[in-house]
Amino acid sequence: MTEQLPEPILEVNDLCVSYGKVEALHHVSLKVRPGEIVTVIGPNGAGKTTLLSAIMGVLPFSCGSVNYQGDAYDHIDIEQMVARGMTLVPEKRELFGEMSVADNLLLGAFMRRRLGFRDEAQTLEKVYGIFPRLKERHLQMAGTLSGGERQMLAVGRALMAQPKLLMLDEPSLGLAPLIVREIFRVVADLRKLGVAILLVEQNARAALQVSDYGYVLETGEVALEGPSDQLEDDPKVVEAYLGLGGKKD
């Protein structure tokens, strides 16, 4: 790589996470730079969700460190990370089911409001521009939305925080292919705005197509890493995750 790369916004070094005596992550290291989509692929139970939870501060880690925007942390406080522009869209979406779509989105901007920003109305218009469906349903309770709409709302709510680093956990899980494409299109657009994206996916093909760099996580360890287009051609990845159909043109 000859061009000058920006400093990574997120650098994870030697991270270990244990559930009791079971170690779910062993010395995982990765980097995400601003304006870059980095994907972590791997089978069920490889520790992908655990990795995101530990970076966000939902789970404590037992060794290693997380370096975010130039500050190293050995213990992470979720609220502090949210205040510094890190946002996680969890696998379970975690929407506020008995509240309206509009209120869910507003709460996405909760931390920005606390920090004194008063721009949530403009951000809301932008999010409605990205997901017009959410505008149509803004008075509907979040719990009554369809699966695709719920994912749009989860992503839209995360965007309300105007994240610098957006982490998406299995955004395609349980969604129709058309909606998956829609979500990935939004993700690709966000990169153009300079947002760093860490994408965890089981849908390896789609994830590698949209991303710049990829890590393959197996049983809690990074088995393989490299630029996404190279990973797509890697025989091991093709065999294990992309199937025999090979890659699409």
Add this chain to the structure above:
Amino acid sequence: MDLQIALLLGQDGIVNGAIYALLALALVLVFAVTRVIFIPQGEFVAYGALTLASLQIGQTPGTLWLLMVLGVAVTALDAPALWRQGCRAGPKIYGLIGRQIAYPLVIAALVLGAQPKDWPMLLQVLLALAVVVPLGPQLYRVAYQPIAEASVLILLIVSVALHLALVGLGLLFFGAEGSRTPAFSDASLEVGGLTISGQSMWVVGASLVLIIALYAFFERSLYGKALRATAINRAGARLMGISTTLAGKLSFLLAAAIGALSGILIAPLTTIYYDTGFLVGLKGFVGAIVGGLASYPVAAAGALLVGLLEAFSSFHASAFKEVIVFTLIIPVLVWRSLTTRHVEEEE
């Protein structure tokens, strides 16, 4: 029983029911947000009333000392973590000292130096609230925040302990004698031969205003929505940066304010003792149970029912008044357990 008596009892029931409704709302709020069954809610009723009574006769309410001691305790608990964060936490440290050390000193200066005995009633009420209400978030910080992730049962045990401690402190602060404060207004209203006292109208009016204000808070304000979000989905709320601690303190602040104000409202109607709050709070709790500790309107309606039931049973079988009211909880629980699906506690 003729109509006259029925109307009188009905009036009594509605006035008491309004107070129980306020307390029921506070209990539902605290439980939904923090999973704490807030038994010490009643102590805030007693503390509010007795603090006002002390101020009015020129004594120093013991709650003032509690405010200062808890302020020091909260500072001692919170300062080390802020200290470790270094210079970034500077404004937070000033905020902490301002709230927990400077504020109690200012209030103490007012109570001790400014002769609140001679103040107009409204200012006395505000001063009493200024002493009692901050105890809510302080107690949350000291007693509940360290075990915020514990099970409902453990939180309940802490609530019982806190209740017993606060009743004991109440006896220490205010003595065993009860107090009654002068009515807010001497006006009374004649409606069809029924005299409605000014204080009764104050109680019902203030309760209605408070309920509407709470509704507006939860529906319109960002922090109200944040509390609802925490109650609906704690994990989701945390990911938005709504900390469990912030939500807990906010809900305890509201509960303490509702409790203290309820006490101040009923102090002219009935003599309040250091341990009166428990019974009052329990009746609010029965109302909250009718609402399944989840529904605000049903809880308020249930509390009103408790008030009316209490008033009429005190006429027909006054010795069994409390028994009848608390027995209400059994059919309600049977009905609820038959009609609602049991949901395992998450986490």
